[in-house]
Amino acid sequence: xxxxxxxxxxxxGRSATGYRIGALLDDGRIADLTPxxxxxxxxxxxxxxxxxxxxxxxxxxxxxxxDGSAVIIERSDVSIEAPVPRPGKLICVGLNYRxxxxxxxxxxPASPIIFSKFSTSVIGPEAAIELPVGSSEVDYEAExxxxxxxxxxxxxxxxxxAYVFGYTNINDVSARDMQFADxxxxxxxxxxxxxxxxxxxATADEIADPHGLRISFRLNGETLQDSNTKQMIFQIxxxxxFISRTITLEPGDVIATGTxxxxxxxxxxxVFLRSGDVSEVEIEGLGVLRNPVIQRWM
Ligand code: ZN
Numbered sequence: 001x002x003x004x005x006x007x008x009x010x011x012x013g014r015s016a017t018g019y020r021i022g023a024l025l026d027d028g029r030i031a032d033l034t035p036x037x038x039x040x041x042x043x044x045x046x047x048x049x050x051x052x053x054x055x056x057x058x059x060x061x062x063x064x065x066x067d068g069s070a071v072i073i074e075r076s077d078v079s080i081e082a083p084v085p086r087p088g089k090l091i092c093v094g095l096n097y098r099x100x101x102x103x104x105x106x107x108x109p110a111s112p113i114i115f116s117k118f119s120t121s122v123i124g125p126e127a128a129i130e131l132p133v134g135s136s137e138v139d140y141e142a143e144x145x146x147x148x149x150x151x152x153x154x155x156x157x158x159x160x161x162a163y164v165f166g167y168t169n170i171n172d173v174s175a176r177d178m179q180f181a182d183x184x185x186x187x188x189x190x191x192x193x194x195x196x197x198x199x200x201x202a203t204a205d206e207i208a209d210p211h212g213l214r215i216s217f218r219l220n221g222e223t224l225q226d227s228n229t230k231q232m233i234f235q236i237x238x239x240x241x242f243i244s245r246t247i248t249l250e251p252g253d254v255i256a257t258g259t260x261x262x263x264x265x266x267x268x269x270x271v272f273l274r275s276g277d278v279s280e281v282e283i284e285g286l287g288v289l290r291n292p293v294i295q296r297w298m
Contacts, residue, residue, distance in 0.1 A: 001058060002200040002287075003166070004030060005085060005124075006078040019081065022073070023065060024200045024287075030078060031070040033061040058203065082124040082197040083168050084147060087254040089247075090117045090195060092143075092172060093239060094185075096258025097231045103266040112234045112242050117172070117256075118190040125199035125289050129173055129279060130296040132191045138273045138293075141172035141259035142217035142225050142281040144210065146236055147201055148253040153244050160240035163249065166201040167210055169281045169289035170256045171217075173273075176265045196279070196291045197254070206285065211235055213284040215260055220278055224271065227260030229283075 002024040011018035020034040040057040064070035094113035095101040101108050123129070131138050149165025173195065179188030207213070210229060217225035234242070239255060264271035273279065275295040282288045 001062065001203050001206070003083060003203065004198070004200045005081045005083050006030060007081060008073070008078055019085070020078075023061065023070075025065070025072070028075055030073045030075060031061075031065045032073055033057070033064060033070060036060045036064050036070070080125055080199050082122045082195075083199070083201040084197065084252050084254055085122060085124070086119045087122065087252055088119070088250050089253040090119050090122065090256070091115075091243060091247075091253065092117060092189070092256040093234065093258040096233050096239075097227065097260040098233055099227070099231065099261040100259055100263065100266075101233070103261050103263070108233065112239055114243060115185050115189065117195050118186075121173075121190050121192060121195040123193050123196050123291070125196070125291065127196065127291060128193065128294045129171075129196060129273065129291050130191075130193045130294055131273060131275060132175065132296055133298065135175035135177050135188075135191075136272065137176040137265065137270075139174045139176050139264040140217055140219065140224075140273060140279055140281075141174060141263055142215055142283070143170045143172050143256045143259050144213065144215060144229050144283055144286075145170035145197065146210075146240075146255040146257060148249045148255070149204075149251055151248065151250055152240075153248045155240050155244040155249070157237035157241040160237035161204070163240060164204045164236065165251070166203040167207050167283075167286055168198055168201045169283050169286050170254070171196040171279060171281050171289060171291065172256050172259060176272075195256075196281075196289055198289055199287055202286055213286075215283045216281075217262065218280040218282070219271065219273075224264070224267070225260050225262035227262075229257070231260060232257060
């Protein structure tokens with residue numbers, strides 16, 4: 001199932017109670033599954049951190065779609081939000097594609113390089129990436145994001161995929177000037193709007209092999225990254241084992257698994273995001289994550 005978190009246009013601007021959960025149908029419309037979700041004992045607030053409990057609601061949700069009882073909403077009547085609007089942890093993996101490590105002039109890492117983005121950087125599809133005052137080198141990174149569905153610590157690689165709820169697109173937007181001036185990456189990676197995500201979570205059963213997906217990035221329609229997730233140095237089970245050895249993973253945590261070659265700062269000439277640009281991340285089976293870019297003035 002392709003799960004979306006959305007608000008009805010009529011509810012726009014309201015707090016967390018405005019969030020609803022639905023399935024993106026093949027015809028582009030949305031089946032509102034909020035009643036089925038709430039019927040399984042969850043609250044509106046749970047929609048934002050539900051990804052372990054949601055497994056219990058998928059069957060009634062599928063039934064509601066099949067038997068026609070789910071309310072179907074036109075896409076133009078909703079705003080689709082990030083599928084995990086405020087992840088408990090947004091964990092990123094640096095230099096996890098062999099070619100990207102090479103283009104960055106960095107050695108191939110011997111173990112995963114882990115860093116984080118603050119969860120307030122998350123925005124949904126079609127929301128604007130805002131270029132902050134103080135940076136003129138804002139870059140893009142198309143990445144496959146893994147949404148965790150169960151609590152776990154010390155998860156062996158052999159069991160790790162059972163902890164994956166699903167997958168979505170993420171853009172690990174990065175202010176390179178801040179990132180490199182600071183000597184560590186937190187500020188340049190965590191600016192507001194720097195983690196566009198979505199537009200849906202494909203539940204794990206939808207993606208037969210997450211290590212065989214075409215992944216690309218387009219800027220104003222021009223393809224600047226075009227690779228395949230099979231190029232990852234550390235695959236998802238190894239990443240989950242490595243992270244959970246010391247950090248508890250919780251439902252709704254998101255792991256961005258690294259970006260392939262072609263990022264802007266490594267190009268000749270360099271390419272950075274400019275106001276008016278349109279950014280698109282596309283991963284096979286996960287749709288397109290599209291975001292306009294605007295300049296922020298204060
Ligand atoms: Zn990244």
